[in-house]
Amino acid sequence: MHKSVKTPLIAFAALLLFGGLLNFGVNAYIQLIVLFVIINSILAMSLNLVNGYTGQFSLGHAGFMAIGAYTSAYASTQFSFFSESFGFIGIFVTTITGGLLASAAGFLVGLPSLRLKGDYLAIVTLGFGEIIRVTLLNMEAVGGPRGISGIPSFPNFFFSFSYSCFWALICFFFIWRLIRSSHGRGFLSVREDEIAAEAMGINTTKTKVQAFVLSSFFAGVAGALFAHVTNFISPSSFTFLMSVNAVIMVVLGGMGSLSGSIAAAFFITLMPEALRSLQEITGVDLRMVIYSLLLILIMILRPQGLFGDKELPDIWRKYVRKSA
């Protein structure tokens, strides 16, 4: 078997085994958090494609996630074809549709705005993210401010886990292979020096739009997963803060490191939950204070993020070479 198929399959099998253990070993609360970690990983990895690898600053990721979430939630609550037996095909179709609609929105947003750079782009994407949210807020068909409740959940935890892992792996290996292809080198060259890239014959706007569309697709997928895991979504779930959270994960993990994004997703999701126990002991809610302090501390100690632009294998090799 070719290596490009073998590695993802091995990784998937390993994750399935882990999921099987989690299925019996721990309670629903911990399972829920594990699912949030996976969803946040997809979100962080997809944003890393734009913010890390292509060097554009997008602040509207929650908007694309919202489109994916609403598409999947709407389809599975409105059409009996999906909701009656929320079978595998139904789930797959709604997730893909969510992703595709999100990437279509990414295309619409990206085309005019990616001609801008830096701060301007950040503000425009922020604006678009808010436009999406406010549109949903005022659409009575999707419940307006009340959101959509009673979204069917996945049949069981093992299914949700393996299905989320499936998408996380697709996202991971897709971006991993992309960055090492000639297209991907184009992305990196735009990040390093746009004028030089243009001089080498790269259509920089087209490249940026491509990165944006791909990134939006996976954000939409993450949104669809989110909708079925929480069973309830409303526009207030996808505020500006959600986008900021995604950016924090990318920056904390390291711009241009997929392993970093995953590690940061772990950290950002687990930290507030873990600190709840601390609150029980101390009796005061210091959760958000400690959480913010930790973030500040990490950024001071490691301004380049946890992994910098290195991946786990790079660090492993460096460590082995040092000790040998």
Added chain:
Amino acid sequence: MKNTIITFLAILPLLGACTKKSNDILIGEFGSLTGNDATFGLSTNKGLRMAFDEINAAGGINGKKIKLITIDDQGKSEEAASAVTRLITQDNVVAIIGEVASGRSIAAAPIAQKHQIPMVTHASTNPEVTKKGDFIFRTCFIDPFQGFVGAKFSIQTLKAKKAAILRDVKSDYSVGLADVFATEFKNMGGEIIADLSFQGGDLDFKAQLTQIRSKNPDVIFIPGYYTEVGLMAKQARELGIKVPLVGGDGWDSARLHEIGKEAINGSYYSNHYTTESTDPTVVEFIKKFKEKFNETPDSMAALSYDTAKILAAAIGRTKELTPKNIRDELAKTTDFPGVTGKITINADRNAVKSAVIVQVQGPERKYISTVSP
């Protein structure tokens, strides 16, 4: 050194997974202890703590002490969902109390229903909440009733003919109250001359208020929360709008007057109870609350106090302590003498009780009238 700190930070999240077993009756609470409407969560938490402390001081329920586990949902729906999942599966509570905001109760209720754990909301007035399943109860009246109360009061006491509505489109609560007010006001012979919207978190309402001013209403119905209402009152008076403002229990906070200052004086809102009542239960409650927390209890505190007492009474009636038995006993609650009136749980698991209308006079609230269902 640097690496040690980083390693420590990395493993810190893993240290949080320790729980302990106890003989106490565990009751879970989720509420907005931080976030936009934090005063609600803090008040309800005080009310619950006071009620359970009293019960524990008197020897607990059938010899068992009650332990309240509180989780902050930061006023976010998805946090409410994970908070309730945690309470049920991690902390193994037998019953759950919460939330004030209907949106968050609606997010949490299906989870409680799925795990067959009774959930009692103290102040979620949206009708949808208890429709989520037969384990979901409430001890307050529902939105249609407050909209009805607002309409009846405006027509009968204020003699209003023309009303304007300003609704917060972002909030279930506000939309629910506004819809019922509009229907009832028309049914009682009034006319709705403007129905405008804003969003929770807005700071400027001059555009909507100017439009309302041009139509000369007799009364403006604002089913919002205290922050926006305070600002609106100020801006309305600046624009020269003098008609009374009428609202619901979302106004009930000490911050209302801090934000609105004298502009909010003379406005009316419907509420669950009033501190001016001469009912001995209420007088006793207010006295004890002041002793304990050194502040006047708002209606959220009173409601959560009643909820805690109703839940404790139901637990006390169970022969064997299981969530299912607690549910069955909760459903049998009849004429419970609470601080917020006599409470009966009906077949839809909603509370049947009356509402009071109060007038804002500085930090004080003047009792105007009681409106029955």
